[in-house]
Amino acid sequence: MDLIEVRINGRGGLGSKTAGQLIAESALIEKRWVQAFSEYGPEREGAPIQTYVKISDKPILSYSPIKHAEIVMVIDDSLIDEKMLENISSTCIFVINTDKNIRPLLEKYGFNGHIYCVDATKIALEILGKNLPNVALIGALIKATNEKIIKLESLKKRVHYILEEKGEKIIKQNIEAINRCYNEVKRC
Numbered sequence: 001m002d003l004i005e006v007r008i009n010g011r012g013g014l015g016s017k018t019a020g021q022l023i024a025e026s027a028l029i030e031k032r033w034v035q036a037f038s039e040y041g042p043e044r045e046g047a048p049i050q051t052y053v054k055i056s057d058k059p060i061l062s063y064s065p066i067k068h069a070e071i072v073m074v075i076d077d078s079l080i081d082e083k084m085l086e087n088i089s090s091t092c093i094f095v096i097n098t099d100k101n102i103r104p105l106l107e108k109y110g111f112n113g114h115i116y117c118v119d120a121t122k123i124a125l126e127i128l129g130k131n132l133p134n135v136a137l138i139g140a141l142i143k144a145t146n147e148k149i150i151k152l153e154s155l156k157k158r159v160h161y162i163l164e165e166k167g168e169k170i171i172k173q174n175i176e177a178i179n180r181c182y183n184e185v186k187r188c
Contacts, residue, residue, distance in 0.1 A: 004149055005066045006053040006141075009084060010075030013045035015134030019073065020051035022138060022162070026154040027055045035060050048079055055149055071095070071149065073141050075120075075134055077102060085109045095141045095185070097121055097133050103188045116144035118185040120177075127177045135159065136177035140185035152182060 010016030017038045024036035035054040052066045068087050077098040090113040096102055097120040118140045120133035142152050163171045
């Protein structure tokens with residue numbers, strides 16, 4: 001596998017950094033080389049944040065932020081603007097947490113490529129009782145990329161390991177949210 005670059009756009013407090021870390025750690029289970037790091041403005045809840053994840057079967061020698069992401073995961077659709085779409089090719093895959101018809105907005109900014117949508121916020125609120133759509137949305141990302149980045153089972157293993165001390169109920173809820181996003185994501 002060549003280098004795959006994923007950018008996650010979200011807001012502080014919605015788990016962008018955690019999502020990037022989970023994707024990278026799940027890829028490690030599959031014996032891949034990874035990098036994951038975030039870029040913040042002022043560190044406060046609600047501030048825009050970008051997290052970068054690089055995955056490859058070979059050592060990754062570049063430590064710079066991602067300029068031309070192949071895959072963009074958007075945790076908060078209110079962040080979609082012209083700047084987010086700079087340097088994005090028409091082959092890019094967008095996975096967006098939204099309950100809206102988002103295609104017209106992306107087309108307004110010149111993007112007419114692959115767009116996948118799921119209401120991960122609704123799913124997280126229903127299952128977890130909290131507005132934490134980040135982990136669930138990774139399920140949609142996996143489905144939208146046909147498990148190209150990581151396998152669904154690798155993510156579930158990592159979630160189980162990370163949440164083990166929080167108890168079986170929390171693990172089951174997160175796995176259920178992941179499965180729902182995986183099954184409910186649609187091409188927009």
